[in-house]
Amino acid sequence: MTGTILGAPDIxxxxxxxxxxxxxxxxxxxxxxxxxxxxxxxxxxxxxxxxLAEVEPGFDAxxxxxxxxxxxxxxxxxxxxxxxxxxxxLPSVGIDGKVxxxxxxxxxxxxxxxxxxxxxxxxxxxxxxxxxxxxxRGHRELPIRADFVGKNIPxxxxxxxxxxxxxxxxxxxxxxxxxxx
Amino acid sequence: xxxxxxxxxxxxxxxxxxLDTAGQMAATQEREIRKLPTLRGxxxxxxxxxxxxxxxxxxxxxxxxLSADVINFSAKGSSLSKGESLKDTALTxxxxxxxxxxxxxxxxxxxxRLAESGWLHGSVSVxxxxxxxHQHPTQALLDAFTMRxxxxxxxxxxxxxxxxxxGLTVALVGDILHSRVAGSNIALLRTLGAxxxxxxxxxxxxxxxxxxxxxxxxxxxxxxxxxxxLDAIMMLRVQRERMTGGGSGFFPSPEEYTRLFxxxxxxxxxxxxxxxxxxxxxxxxxxxISAEAADSPRSVIVEQVSNGVAVRMAALYLLLSGEEAxx
Numbered sequence: 001m002t003g004t005i006l007g008a009p010d011i012x013x014x015x016x017x018x019x020x021x022x023x024x025x026x027x028x029x030x031x032x033x034x035x036x037x038x039x040x041x042x043x044x045x046x047x048x049x050x051x052l053a054e055v056e057p058g059f060d061a062x063x064x065x066x067x068x069x070x071x072x073x074x075x076x077x078x079x080x081x082x083x084x085x086x087x088x089x090l091p092s093v094g095i096d097g098k099v100x101x102x103x104x105x106x107x108x109x110x111x112x113x114x115x116x117x118x119x120x121x122x123x124x125x126x127x128x129x130x131x132x133x134x135x136x137r138g139h140r141e142l143p144i145r146a147d148f149v150g151k152n153i154p155x156x157x158x159x160x161x162x163x164x165x166x167x168x169x170x171x172x173x174x175x176x177x178x179x180x181x
Numbered sequence: 182x183x184x185x186x187x188x189x190x191x192x193x194x195x196x197x198x199x200l201d202t203a204g205q206m207a208a209t210q211e212r213e214i215r216k217l218p219t220l221r222g223x224x225x226x227x228x229x230x231x232x233x234x235x236x237x238x239x240x241x242x243x244x245x246x247l248s249a250d251v252i253n254f255s256a257k258g259s260s261l262s263k264g265e266s267l268k269d270t271a272l273t274x275x276x277x278x279x280x281x282x283x284x285x286x287x288x289x290x291x292x293x294r295l296a297e298s299g300w301l302h303g304s305v306s307v308x309x310x311x312x313x314x315h316q317h318p319t320q321a322l323l324d325a326f327t328m329r330x331x332x333x334x335x336x337x338x339x340x341x342x343x344x345x346x347x348g349l350t351v352a353l354v355g356d357i358l359h360s361r362v363a364g365s366n367i368a369l370l371r372t373l374g375a376x377x378x379x380x381x382x383x384x385x386x387x388x389x390x391x392x393x394x395x396x397x398x399x400x401x402x403x404x405x406x407x408x409x410x411l412d413a414i415m416m417l418r419v420q421r422e423r424m425t426g427g428g429s430g431f432f433p434s435p436e437e438y439t440r441l442f443x444x445x446x447x448x449x450x451x452x453x454x455x456x457x458x459x460x461x462x463x464x465x466x467x468x469x470i471s472a473e474a475a476d477s478p479r480s481v482i483v484e485q486v487s488n489g490v491a492v493r494m495a496a497l498y499l500l501l502s503g504e505e506a507x508x
Binding site for chain 1: 182198201202205206208209212213214216217218219247498499502503
């Protein structure tokens, strides 16, 4: 099965549900901050924050979102072409003692999240770290799991999952390509 | 990028990438934990054939902040002072497992020789930390980083990612002939789109510089201030050995130099409101720059030092990460 797996309405519904799950799991919005992993985790975190603010008017999205660039914490720096380093911006309320929800588009090997956990450790000491992803495509290489998943998409390793977002790509879509050709 | 030997061979794209990367490195240096795991297990050798304090310490800090191991190898008290050749030193470094060599040498071209001689096998990157009167690329990059931060955003701290130095007018004042800082700066400033103004006594200008028409040349600082609205002014250090006496005197006296080229209060007041003052250090206060100018709010001289660490972190990251480096 290849082609567009999720369209704009599906992505919107998934993010609305994840927002509710985050509030349910944490019994409210107190102490919640969202950290998006560039590139597409950042707009996803912004959308989740907007959803949270809609449900809980006390949640001030502007103070609770940030971006966490993990490039310098990757474990494959020597085997890949040199990567451009992105910006890290912490939420204005900080992350010490907060519940950090990491936000990324595709959850795959888990190595990005491992790097993100290391990066967080150097930025401060959150009370807890949770993980929200739009798509979980499996093939974990590390003992890491997501707390909130938009959609589980079983894939083979040779397939590609691309998330397109209006903010970065001009449209909302999750596209599966490749496979055993 | 494999080596960083000079700014003359640096494309605008690569120069901007180094500056952008340095911007992210600088941001990490404001955290409580400033160390990054990025170059863990890599070895950086500081090979200094010439005395240097700030450049060596800056490279050492940059490498350590990225978790690389640092070996300092300086001429004094080592086999280098016993007459070991550059080649044998290179073979030694290779055997010690260096991934990058930061080299400062009194001979122009030493870094390039080290990089291209084949003495070091494929995987070792060479960073030029100053070779003779030729190039000092990381100094020019940190100067460009400092100017971009102050002059290319609406306010200091604005996002200047992706920008060059287009449209700025920058003056370099002093010993252009012997200064590797000037050599690197002139090339990089032009690559990044700035207009370069050079101010020096005729004896301290490279032969043919004026005829080439790439930079505006003035023989006194007053003339330059009259002719241009400067955005930045960079005072170069007067090297003592160039001053007077014997056949090596390039100008009659320090007093005359200060009178014609020194940045004093009156000249500083003629700068536009936003203009900044740079100096690569170490300063001769009272000679090329007055204490008033060096300590004024326009002066970014102390900031240049901290920006130097960020720029060198960026250079080390870009040279040492990536598949080319480990090939």
